[in-house]
Amino acid sequence: MIWPFDRHKHVEKSVQGFQSGTVRGRWYVVDPGMPLSANTEAMSVFATQPSVRKTVEFIARNAARIPMKVYRRDGDNDRPVVSTGPLYDLVKYPTVYHGAYRFWFDVICDMLVYDRFAVKLLPSATSRSGWELYRLPAYTWRFTWTGYEDVHGIQLSTADAGSTTIGLDGVLWDKGYGSANGVSPMQTLGQTLREYAQSVKWRQAIWRNGARIPGIFAMDADMEPLKPEAQKRLEEDISDYLEHGGKEGRSPVLQGIHWEKVEAFSPKDAQEVEGRTLADIEVASAYHVPPEMVGAREANYSSTQAFRDSLYKETLGPIFTQLEQAFNAQIVPLVADDPREYVEFDLNAALRGSFQEQAEILQKAVGGPYMSINEGRKELGHPSLGPEYDKILDLLNTRRGGGTQADPTDSGSQNIGGSE
Secondary structure: OOOOOOOHHHHHHHHHOOOOOOOOOOOOOOOOOOOOOOHHHHHHHHHHOHHHHHHHHHHHHHHHHOEEEEOOOOOOOOOOOOOOOOOHHHOOOOOOOOOOOHHHHHHHHHHHHOOOOEEEEEEOOOOOOEEEEEEEOOOEEEEEOOOOOOOOEEEEEOOOOOOEEEOOOEEEEEEOOOOOOOOOOOHHHHHHHHHHHHHHHHHHHHHHHEEEEEEEEEEOOOOOOOOOOHHHHHHHHHHOOOOOOOOOOOOOOOOOOEEEEEOOOOOOOOOOHHHHHHHHHHHHOOOOOHHHHOOOOOOOOOHHHHHHHHHHHHHHHHHHHHHHHHHHHHHHHHHHHOOOOOEEOOOOOHHHOOHHHHHHHHHHHHHOOOOOOOHHHHHHHOOOOOHHOOOOOOOEEOOOOOEEEOOOOOHHHOOOOOOO
């Protein structure tokens, strides 16, 4: 199939040829720089609602940093990692100008905001793999269908307010549940976010129109009203005690006039913090993210670790599975040299913990040191000391070194009689 436009020319024409205008609706619609096709509300909500952007970018950032690896299936229990070939190069450098992080960040944002994504596989003479994955921004297209949700093509908006339809061959795509184009979470969150927008509008009116004075000078009841000249002179005298007045910090002595404190409307009274927190919790829950992970609720260190494990299993795990299956079904057969190759996200890279935690667990698992001196020096960037330091040491207090302990740090009573 021939790609219906040159992507570089298309982007240039789209930016130069787009005529600005006002789109009227429930949300202010920002100009994304290209013609809109469907769900114009979604981009506006992402741009104007802090809770949405905070949660979406939190998910996308944490998911995009996990590397995708290429494996080759050699039997049921053997799958070596592939580090050469066009599929490996495409996974490592999916676009000509950016690495994998930027690419997956944008794709995942499309999926989270619009509930659909599409990426076109194009030949490239400048990329390492000979291929390039070109993301189609979700606000510039929509799926076309023949049945209820039987997607068969993509209707892409063009710079001249027209459209062109392309097939799904060589396209990495998927959508959510509910329609041929998915259902944007912005629609699901619409009522909650509109309520929050109205509360923000109300608080802004309070800050804009409310009095900003801590108190007033009031005349005693038995005093005669001041004439305009005396009123003006009194105000000028009081201003001497304000900033740059020359008498800052002193206390004026005013006969027949006393000071009364005025209770101002504070952010606490307006429940500003509570409103923001509630919106953060609602949006985070809608995206299946523990609110503690986005700062919406307080958490201690141990609970944060538990939420972190939950994030990569319950929240990001399904996203990785969706992307892996789509990639393996739609892109791998067109690029891979070996039909046994497939891709997976290295989820273990996010769950391994700190170096200290890994070292303690591995040492107990293998019953002693698991690195040679040269390997340890390499971790710190130091040069090798020579071949004689490549051997892993067997400590004398362990079973392998002739001792009685299963682990060099384990000297409990459970090891009594262990050498028999």
